[in-house]
Amino acid sequence: MQRYQRKVYSVAFGLLRNQEDALDVVQESFIKVHRYLANFEGNSSFYTWLYRIVTNLCIDHMRKNKRYKAFEFDDSLRHDEKADSASDADIRPLSGLGDPAQMLHRREILDAFQNGLACLSDKHRAVIVMRELEGFSYEEMAKAMGCSKGTIMSRLFHARRNMQRHLTERLGYMPSEVVSDSDGESLGAVEAVMP
Template sequence: MMNLDEEKRLIEQAKNGDEGSFETLILSCKGKAYNIAFRYMNNESDALDVIQESFIKMFRHLPKFNGDSKFDTWAYRIVVNTCHDFLRKSKDKYRTVPLFSSEEEEEPPLEIEDQSPKPEDVLLHKEESAYIIGCLEKINSEHKEIIILRDVKGFSYEEIAEILECNIGTVKSRISRARNKLKEVYLANRS
């Protein structure tokens, strides 16, 4: 992970046309950016298209980057906005945005007796995870988005505020409302 001074130096060099510096900046956030796009798109091909489009936007708008936030936070905001644009353009194709593939392969339990989960525990955990993912699909996209950013990807309140371009109070209230709505859907479908 690069420090802030190194990041500022790379940003300035990239703004002056140094492609290597831009590439270094992109590589520092590429994995997390792809994971965000994949969770939104639920399709590797579309996620890669979103990432490519996002990187083009980052390169094009880098001269406007003023350093008020960290580079990766700015980059993730562009990825989220590009996902929204892509989904808006493809509404007929994407009616929902699943967080995880429903075709996940179950990993075999570990052979180490003391540390491996029991097969029934693995199955229960997988069923519970699938149920929660199904519940996420039933809440609105704003609630789903905030849960993805906070609870799935682990962004801080400050990072989410920068990504979504809103204040921290708004982030906290959205998270609270989203969790309450998810809990409501979870409990309603359990009974």
């Protein structure tokens, strides 16, 4: 199972944004997987099952832990309306950042994504992690977050748009070398427009 450990960690870290909390969830997830492994008999939904366990543990962790009080899955706590209501005109295509194949190896882009994730609301971060990393269906996401499929579609749409805006704003108008060495001022400027 060790080959899954970093994937599981990625999901947990994506949702919790804290290394030690994420590692605790990794540990708890593999214990649960081992305990309930007999239920699988090698069927192909292992990844889905594993990710579901990790996701549920993260959600439980956020709900129980006071540190995550602000991140409860409560629609009333935090909205991205300001960003959502902004015009689509200020969102530039990601392809404008450079060669797509190269982008996946550029440290500043990968860091900017993590930074953008931290700036997203809890709901938007969760749908990004569940969909892009875990491959959950809308239905599975709706169940995990206790909302409708329509809500998930809406959240995913806005989360992606906010992330795209974040990446293009942070990286789009400056040379990548500068961005890769900078973590302060330019980030602050970006965060000001983020929800």
